[in-house]
Amino acid sequence: xxxxxxxxxxxxxxxxxxxxxxxxxxxxxxxxxxxxxxxxxxxxxxxxxxxxxxxxxxxxxxxxxxxxxxxxxxxxxxxxxxxxxxxxxxxxxxxxxxxxxxxxxxxxxxxxxxxxxxxxxxxxxxxxxxxxxxxxxxxxxxxxxxxxxxxxxxxxxxxxxxxxxxxxxxxxxxxxxxxxxxxxxxxxxxxxxxxxxxxxxxxxxxxxxxxxxxxxxxxxxxxxxxxxxxxxxxxxxxxxxxxxxxxxxxxxxxxxxxxxxxxxxxxxxxxxxxxxxxxxxxxxxxxxx
Amino acid sequence: xxxxxxxxxxxxxxxxxxxxxxxxxxxxxxxxxxxxxxxxxxxxxxxxxxxxxxxxxxxxxxxxxxxxxxxxxxxxxxxxxxxxxxxxxxxxxxxxxxxxxxxxxxxxxxxxxxxxxxxxxxxxxxxxxxxxxxxxxxxxxxxxxxxxxxxxxxxxxxxxxxxxxxxxxxxxxxxxxxxxxxxxxxxxxxxxxxxxxxxxxxxxxxxxxxxxxxxxxxxxxxxxxxxxxxxxxxxxxxxxxxxxxxxxxxxxxxxxxxxxxxxxxxxxxxxxxxxxxxxxxxxxxxxxxxxxxxxxxxxxxxxxxxxxxxxxxxxxxxxxxxxxxxxxxxxxxxxxxxxxxxxxxxxxxxxxxxxxxxxxxxxxxxxxxxxxxxxxxxxxx
Numbered sequence: 098x099x100x101x102x103x104x105x106x107x108x109x110x111x112x113x114x115x116x117x118x119x120x121x122x123x124x125x126x127x128x129x130x131x132x133x134x135x136x137x138x139x140x141x142x143x144x145x146x147x148x149x150x151x152x153x154x155x156x157x158x159x160x161x162x163x164x165x166x167x168x169x170x171x172x173x174x175x176x177x178x179x180x181x182x183x184x185x186x187x188x189x190x191x192x193x194x195x196x197x198x199x200x201x202x203x204x205x206x207x208x209x210x211x212x213x214x215x216x217x218x219x220x221x222x223x224x225x226x227x228x229x230x231x232x233x234x235x236x237x238x239x240x241x242x243x244x245x246x247x248x249x250x251x252x253x254x255x256x257x258x259x260x261x262x263x264x265x266x267x268x269x270x271x272x273x274x275x276x277x278x279x280x281x282x283x284x285x286x287x288x289x290x291x292x293x294x295x296x297x298x299x300x301x302x303x304x305x306x307x308x309x310x311x312x313x314x315x316x317x318x319x320x321x322x323x324x325x326x327x328x329x330x331x332x333x334x335x336x337x338x339x340x341x342x343x344x345x346x347x348x349x350x351x352x353x354x355x356x357x358x359x360x361x362x363x364x365x366x367x368x369x370x371x372x373x374x375x376x377x378x379x380x381x382x383x384x385x386x
Numbered sequence: 387x388x389x390x391x392x393x394x395x396x397x398x399x400x401x402x403x404x405x406x407x408x409x410x411x412x413x414x415x416x417x418x419x420x421x422x423x424x425x426x427x428x429x430x431x432x433x434x435x436x437x438x439x440x441x442x443x444x445x446x447x448x449x450x451x452x453x454x455x456x457x458x459x460x461x462x463x464x465x466x467x468x469x470x471x472x473x474x475x476x477x478x479x480x481x482x483x484x485x486x487x488x489x490x491x492x493x494x495x496x497x498x499x500x501x502x503x504x505x506x507x508x509x510x511x512x513x514x515x516x517x518x519x520x521x522x523x524x525x526x527x528x529x530x531x532x533x534x535x536x537x538x539x540x541x542x543x544x545x546x547x548x549x550x551x552x553x554x555x556x557x558x559x560x561x562x563x564x565x566x567x568x569x570x571x572x573x574x575x576x577x578x579x580x581x582x583x584x585x586x587x588x589x590x591x592x593x594x595x596x597x598x599x600x601x602x603x604x605x606x607x608x609x610x611x612x613x614x615x616x617x618x619x620x621x622x623x624x625x626x627x628x629x630x631x632x633x634x635x636x637x638x639x640x641x642x643x644x645x646x647x648x649x650x651x652x653x654x655x656x657x658x659x660x661x662x663x664x665x666x667x668x669x670x671x672x673x674x675x676x677x678x679x680x681x682x683x684x685x686x687x688x689x690x691x692x693x694x695x696x697x698x699x700x701x702x703x704x705x706x707x708x709x710x711x712x713x714x715x716x717x718x719x720x721x722x723x724x725x726x727x728x729x730x731x732x733x734x735x736x737x738x739x740x741x742x743x744x745x746x747x748x749x750x751x752x753x754x755x756x757x758x759x760x761x762x763x764x765x766x767x
Contacts, residue, residue, distance in 0.1 A: 173602060195669075196599045197599060198597055198599045199492055199570075199597045200492075200600060201600075203498065203529045204529050204530070207497070207498075207530055234669075235699065236698060236699040236729050236730050238729070238730075239729070249645070251645025251646065252643050252699065253643030253645065253699060253701075255645070256699055256729060257649070257697050257752070277644060279492065306644075306645055306648060307648070309494045309495075310494070314495065333649045333652060334652070335652045336633075336654075337648055338631070338633070341631050341664075343647070343648050343664055344629040344645075344647060344648075344664070344666040345645070348645075353512065373656060374653050374656050374752070374753070375649060375752065376752075376753060
């Protein structure tokens with residue numbers, strides 16, 4: 098039973114008939130995710146991987162009681178798809194799409210404040226509760242059921258560190274990427290709160306990167322609340338030059354803030370052990386347990 | 387996307403904000419014509435995508451025609467923080483009585499546009515934030531309703547106690563906010579907004595950063611794109627689906643995913659090497675992208691070894707291997723290549739590489755990859 102998705106999750110795929118949508122629907126289903134429907138306007142009545150396709154999220158939710166939506170809709174149409182999912186009352190919305198305008202995300206987050214859905218992403222790899230449910234594009238082979246909660250701003254770096262965790266002999270309770278954009282739904286602090294109250298999570302691995310101040314805010318939360326679980330961290334971008342956007346729209350050192358050093362200092366000050374290189378995370382876990 | 391001061395001013399002018407008269411040019415001769423048209427004195431300002439132009443000598447006031455030609459020739463071609471000045475703005479000089487700061491920025495922490503105003507105009511706002519944070523007044527805008535006049539007035543009362551001035555500044559804030567939203571900016575700044583001795587306010591300097599994700603909504607903005615030689619290469623890479631940034635080192639990196647690409651650079655540095663670049667081939671699995679990635683890396687003559695670090699997710703290791711083998715065969719690359727393939731279709735990828743009989747150093751993880759790439763580039767030295 099993960100903190101966000103489980104065997105009970107009833108998952109909808111928005112953009113299910115597209116190239117990425119149909120491809121990943123196949124792998125999510127294969128992993129055991131309970132995919133109850135798909136949505137593509139104008140393609141209602143079709144089936145993808147044996148899954149019924151609906152014209153609207155509203156209709157899909159009415160007919161399938163879906164409570165999670167995974168969005169693969171292309172960037173120009175994605176904001177409308179997110180609004181639609183929020184409006185239909187979907188509890189958890191996972192946005193894989195990259196390149197959504199920031200102004201749209203600002204409006205979406207304002208709408209969500211009123212309606213109360215939880216958003217993961219955009220521009221994220223999704224969530225996995227190993228052995229139960231995967232919503233997104235994560236490669237399942239590296240994950241194993243266990244007691245470490247993993248939250249990351251990156252995609253492939255998450256897989257890298259999860260593989261290290263798994264090879265060291267540990268597993269994950271829930272692992273997710275929260276996305277590399279400047280404006281995102283769920284943040285480090287939100288996940289720290291969920292992991293704190295989760296009986297199956299005994300440690301948290303927080304994978305950050307340059308840009309913004311989410312890591313500092315997380316460090317502050319850990320410190321002020323005397324966070325009960327051990328937290329281990331890795332911050333990517335120690336060697337990144339200022340003013341350059343390092344792939345992710347959010348990964349940029351601007352006006353002298355958002356540097357790896359600031360984040361590492363803040364985390365260390367909060368009692369978090371920060372890895373120099375990814376393999377240190379395995380060593381930290383071994384020492385802790 | 388960064389745009390120049392003169393382009394930002396044009397956006398603001400369209401929104402109804404008063405801007406001193408001015409024109410942009412690339413020639414000192416033309417600068418003189420513009421100065422004659424506007425009337426002396428004029429300010430000559432370097433148009434480059436970097437702050438601190440004034441301190442670097444890129445902004446001068448010309449009071450005579452001789453000075454116009456002299457300063458224009460001096461500034462054109464000048465190097466400011468590694469960027470060459472190709473354009474100058476010739477603007478009407480305004481006699482400054484008071485300078486204030488007005489800005490709108492997308493705040494990542496609150497997910498809201500935030501208006502910032504300060505009496506400390508004309509200096510770097512980050513410096514004000516550090517030294518006298520109490521002098522910056524902020525307001526988070528509800529994006530549904532936008533900025534309201536009374537909110538703009540509330541902010542403006544922090545800057546002046548004369549009602550006429552407060553009204554003018556508030557109206558300008560409304561226009562600035564409108565310009566920020568309509569242009570899909572992530573930052574729109576007037577610094578300084580100046581009260582002139584003629585009693586009017588003018589935006590003397592303007593800065594706008596546009597959201598790259600939203601450029602598709604503004605096809606006309608493409609022509610504002612002005613790239614330095616280094617940025618041109620980065621932009622070219624972007625059009626091929628690659629995220630590429632050149633660095634000073636000698637180990638070329640080809641990686642999938644931005645976080646992993648940054649980490650690859652960090653790990654090289656950790657073991658005593660120097661990365662030559664950041665390069666993210668992105669999430670799709672196209673052999674063509676790997677070939678293009680090699681093209682960009684080989685343009686950098688400092689590169690002494692290349693490390694391909696792939697963690698397959700959506701990216702399939704066999705596709706990467708196919709592109710890699712084709713690239714090496716076609717290009718006759720004689721730089722040592724280190725490859726680490728893990729994840730989706732890892733075994734097929736490794737088979738393609740071993741069957742190619744090419745001299746490729748296969749490694750099992752990042753640590754070994756970094757150490758091998760460092761060792762190989764030292765051998766060449």
